[in-house]
Amino acid sequence: MAKTLLIGANSTIAQALQENSDREFICLARSEGNLNLDGDLSELDDVTDINGLVYFPGTINLKPFTMLKEDDFLNDFKVNVLGAAKVVKKVINQLKESEGASVVFISSVAANIGLPFHASIGASKSALEGMARSLAAEYTNAKVCFNVVAPSLTDTSLSTNLLKTDRLVEASKERNPMKEIGDPQKVAKTIDFLLDAHKNWMTGQVIHVDGGMNNLK
Numbered sequence: 001m002a003k004t005l006l007i008g009a010n011s012t013i014a015q016a017l018q019e020n021s022d023r024e025f026i027c028l029a030r031s032e033g034n035l036n037l038d039g040d041l042s043e044l045d046d047v048t049d050i051n052g053l054v055y056f057p058g059t060i061n062l063k064p065f066t067m068l069k070e071d072d073f074l075n076d077f078k079v080n081v082l083g084a085a086k087v088v089k090k091v092i093n094q095l096k097e098s099e100g101a102s103v104v105f106i107s108s109v110a111a112n113i114g115l116p117f118h119a120s121i122g123a124s125k126s127a128l129e130g131m132a133r134s135l136a137a138e139y140t141n142a143k144v145c146f147n148v149v150a151p152s153l154t155d156t157s158l159s160t161n162l163l164k165t166d167r168l169v170e171a172s173k174e175r176n177p178m179k180e181i182g183d184p185q186k187v188a189k190t191i192d193f194l195l196d197a198h199k200n201w202m203t204g205q206v207i208h209v210d211g212g213m214n215n216l217k
Helices: 014-019 068-098 119-138 156-165 166-175 182-194
Strands: 003-007 025-028 048-053 103-106 145-152 206-209
Touching: 003 014, 003 068, 014 025, 014 119, 014 182, 025 182, 048 068, 048 182, 068 103, 103 119, 103 182, 119 145, 145 182, 182 206
Parallel strands: 003 025, 003 048, 048 103, 103 145, 145 206
Antiparallel strands: none
């Protein structure tokens, strides 16, 4: 049975996906030392028989624009975009062989709506969405679908500092049209759906799991 490759498999949403999906996964996590995005990704050389890829690594680098340094922009782009590009390059031939593969990237609501202190992360996530659409167009004939999930603020390990007090939690809920913080389980359900993108006739799409943030005021 073909498997789904999870990059950044120790993330909160990745763990929710593993807990609630019947798929078989190959899991690689940066913090556990079995994946080095700065290297040649030789860890992926032995990966075979895959029909799905989810790229989870991301950053939350929220600063006033005047405090952002060039390295902030470069690091956010390196993790969010270049890392995804490097992984796809390593496994694209494997995905093409499955004739119905699906790739899912994780973006952010900040890629489409202006949020203060999000200049660097908004730029990198916008680039990730643009790359996904380009890859979707390039690999339609190879039957490899590329789609994106773009959540709003979700209760994950990355957002711990943003939700560390009851006051911050309530303020974040109030900013959301549905008055909720994102649930990793709900985001994971959408990712699981997009892993069947070929069957569901979907590619080049950005799915906003954000409580209405992208479209509602």
